[in-house]
Amino acid sequence: MKISLVIIGLYAFLFMSCNGCGEKKELSDADVNRIQKGMIEENKKQHEQEMKDIAHFIKKKEWPMIETKTGLNYWVYENGEGEQPKENDFAYISYSIFLLNDSLCYQASDADPKRIVVGHDNVETGLHEALQLLHVGDRAKIILPSHLAFGFTGDSGKIPQNASVVYDIHLLRVD
Numbered sequence: 001m002k003i004s005l006v007i008i009g010l011y012a013f014l015f016m017s018c019n020g021c022g023e024k025k026e027l028s029d030a031d032v033n034r035i036q037k038g039m040i041e042e043n044k045k046q047h048e049q050e051m052k053d054i055a056h057f058i059k060k061k062e063w064p065m066i067e068t069k070t071g072l073n074y075w076v077y078e079n080g081e082g083e084q085p086k087e088n089d090f091a092y093i094s095y096s097i098f099l100l101n102d103s104l105c106y107q108a109s110d111a112d113p114k115r116i117v118v119g120h121d122n123v124e125t126g127l128h129e130a131l132q133l134l135h136v137g138d139r140a141k142i143i144l145p146s147h148l149a150f151g152f153t154g155d156s157g158k159i160p161q162n163a164s165v166v167y168d169i170h171l172l173r174v175d
Contacts, residue, residue: 046162050145054164057100063141068133072126073143080137083174087119090175091131097159098166105158105165113172124149127167134171142167 027035051071058065058073065073085091092113097106108114116123118131126148134140146152146162154161 047145047147050162050164053100054143054145057164057166058143065141065143068129070126070129070148071145072129072148074130074133074140076134076138076140078137078139080135080139080171082136082171084133084135085118085131085171085174087132089118091116091118092172092174093131093169094172095167095169098168099159100164100166103158110170110172124165130167130169131171134169136171136174139168139170142169 054073063075065075067073092115094108094110094113095106096104098104116127116131119128121128124144126142126144129148130140130142130144144165144167146164149165150159150161150163152161154163159165
């Protein structure tokens with residue numbers, strides 16, 4: 001994580017230092033391609049490490065997770081019998097959000113649930129996907145890799161940049 005920021009910073013420094021001199025220098029197409037390839041390679045390495053970290057976490061917890069095509073992992077550990085939310089439904093959930101190091105970040109209780117407009121609310125992309133896999137009454141563990149969670153920037157609060165998050169979620173009702 002820190003290495004990729006250092007590399008990006010180095011590229012930015014090199015770019016600005018070339019353009020900040022008395023004489024105007026333009027980056028050649030070869031320079032731009034080299035920078036882009038370096039950034040792509042660094043992103044691939046970071047993604048591969050994140051997937052290894054998630055796999056290690058799942059193995060350590062011994063959770064029988066199912067992985068979707070997007071990289072979301074989920075396990076319904078208590079089955080409900082209600083309907084499944086679909087796009088535009090209001091889903092009411094209680095949850096706890098953790099990092100892979102088991103640090104608690106955020107919570108919403110059954111008594112004070114969070115309301116989400118499925119497919120449209122300003123929440124993590126992976127949460128929209130996960131909700132549509134659940135039924136009312138389900139309790140599930142959901143692991144969102146960073147690209148489905150808070151991404152490159154984190155949330156500027158308790159969730160750092162490029163962090164995978166673990167939801168322990170209870171789908172309470174759907175309207």
